[in-house]
Amino acid sequence: MAVELSALDLSNEKESITKLIQVFAQITENFIDDLENRPVAQTDSRLKSESFIEAGIPFAQALERLCDQVIPQLSASRGPRYWGFVTGGATPIATFADWLVTSFDQNLSSGIDSVASQVERQAIQWLCEMFYLPPSFKGLMTTGATASNFLGALLARDFCGQQQGLNVAKDGVTSLSIEVFAATPHSSMLKTLGMCGLGQNCIVKIKTLDNSEAMCLKDLKQQLEQSNAKSKVIIASAATVTATDFDDLSAISEIAHQYEAWLHVDAAFGMFERLVNQPRLSHGIENADSITLDCHKWLNVPYDCGVFLTRHQDLLFGSLNVPAPYLNSSIENPDFMALGIENSRRFRALPVWMSLLVYGREGIAKWVESNIKLAKLFADKITKSPHYQLLHDCKLNVVLFTPKVDEMxxxxxxxxxxxxxDEINQDGRIFVSAGMWQGKQCIRAAFSNWQSRVEDVEIAMQCLDEVATKFGGQTL
Ligand SMILES: Cc1ncc(COP(=O)(O)O)c(C=O)c1O
Structure with missing residues (x-):
């Protein structure tokens, strides 16, 4: 490191800040420059075990440890061939806007001390406009889709309480009569049903359509008809995480209306389909009571950044506002701390706000469209491969495949x-996730990084062929 660190006086911010910016800018630049050479995943990473050092160590030594022990073992998850889960990789604008979030160190709990809360409100408004959602949707930023699903579960629960004349937020869930209907909810949805006291097992499982994870409407209607619960909640997907199937949200919202059921839609990454498809696969989402969206997925902003949207902000306020002498949030002008889980909140809206300003709908749609094309190209290559087989048509940005096997x-x-x-991930050229498709283990590659290119698909195919050869050839 070119900067002289030994004389750095960390207790004097004015004096140390210029040097620190140089040091951290250099680390950032080196990391981004070297991204292509780094293994996409570090499957055998290991941090040396060590006890806490009471007196601390000089900054230069700490930096040495960071550079020796941590940075070499990080993944290239911001890069173009990290195809696990559904992750984006931060764009340059989002990366450095996020750097500013830390520099500015604002607390977006209440809006009384700065404009930052208004920036979050504007970013939410712009997201709704970009996704063609009506202005009746209000919301807030969360730590991710799981936190947004939690708010969805919580609000659905309290809506059911209201239907039954109960204040669940205050009195608890014990006398609540409720059933939740879903076909293929994301695992985070189950987790949050447990967290809000309804229980992970409260779901009435709806049948799926053939060769799909989407809900069978006939079964949904039948199950709702047979239900004795006083209140009902429907959890729908746009899209499912494995097969990227979309529930028929237009029909489901009508059914929800008929049964006075709450409709929550998990559109963590599927929402972005609205930027490129006509007609939209998520048509009808505008009738949902609440929606989950994730910006650290296809918007390519850094973790952690989800969004929760609802047409019932007053109910959210009723559930989560806890009056305290030093707070003065009102239902007309609610502070974010009265709408979400956390009281103290990070300025995570800034990278979203700047990304929307700089890239606009057109810029974002370009990488969404390109990811979908690349996924289809990869699926096509898998179909033609002597070693692998495609398990499901690639409809959006996810490719499901397995090795081609005979007599097993x-x-x-x-x-x-x-x-x-495991072998593919250890190879380091690409990173893929585990998945289950119709009871079978599969390999799942999700394209959601703004930088992925055709060359990356070619590199991936080369890696897959070499792995297949290691396992013994043609059909494995
Ligand atoms: C449909 C869906 N919902 C929820 C989640 C959970 O998202 P997060 O990890 O941001 O909490 C995911 C993650 O892949 C997802 O695809």
Whole structure:
């Protein structure tokens, strides 16, 4: 590191800040420059075990540890061939806006001390406009789709309480009569049903359509008809995390209306489909009571940044506002701390606000469209491969595949799929996730990084072919 660090007086911010900016800017630049050479995932990472150092160590030594022990073992998750989960990689604008978030160190709990809360409100408004959602949707930024699903579950629960004349937020869930209907909810949705006291097992499982994870409407209607619960909640998907299937939200919202059920839609990444498809696969989402959206997925802003939207902000305020002498939030002008989980909140709206300003709908749609094309190209190459087979048509940005196997029972095939998947991830050229498709282990590649290119698909195919050869050839 070119900067002289030994004389750095960290207790004097004015004096140390210029040097620190140089040091951290250099680390940032080196990391981004070297991204292509770094293994996409570090599957064997290990941090040396060590006890807490009471007196601390000089900054220069701490930096050395960071550079020796931590940075070399980080993944290239911001890069173009990290295809696990559904992650974006921060764009340059979002990266440095996020750097400013930390520099500015604002607390967006109440809006009384700065304009920052208004920036969050404006970013939410712009997101709604970009996704063609009506202005009746209000919301807030969260730490991610799980936190947004939690707010969805909580609000649905309290809506049901209101239907039954109960104040669940104050009196608890014990006398609540409620059933939740869903076909293929994301695992985070189950987690949050547990967190809000309804229980992970409260779901009435709705059948799916053939060869799809989308809800069968006939079964949904039948189950709602048979339900004795006083209140009902429907959890729909746009899109499901494995097969990227969209529930028929127009029809489901009509059914929800008919049964006076709350409709929550998990559109964590599927919402972005609205930027490129006509007609929209998520048509009808505008009738949902609440929606989950994730910006650290396809908007390509850094973690952690989700969004929760609802047409019932007053109910959210009723559930989450806790009056205190030093707070003066009102239902007409609610502070974010009265609408969300946390009291103290990060200025995570800034990277979203700047991304929307700089890239606009057109710029964002370009990378969404390109990701979808790349996923289809990759799926096509898998279909033509002698070593692998496609498990499901690629409809959006996710490709599901397994090794092609002859004469193996299902259990052996699953074991092989897991071994091949581990080998692919250890190779370091791409990173893929585990998935289950119709009871079978599969390999799942999700395209949501703004930088992914055709060359990355070619590199991936080369890696897959070499892995297949290691496992013994043509059909594995
Ligand atoms: C549909 C869906 N919902 C929820 C989540 C959870 O998102 P997060 O990790 O941001 O909490 C994911 C993550 O992949 C998802 O795809």
């Amino acid at each position: 029972n299902a259990e052996q095939a699953d074991i092989l799929t897991c071994r091949v998947r």
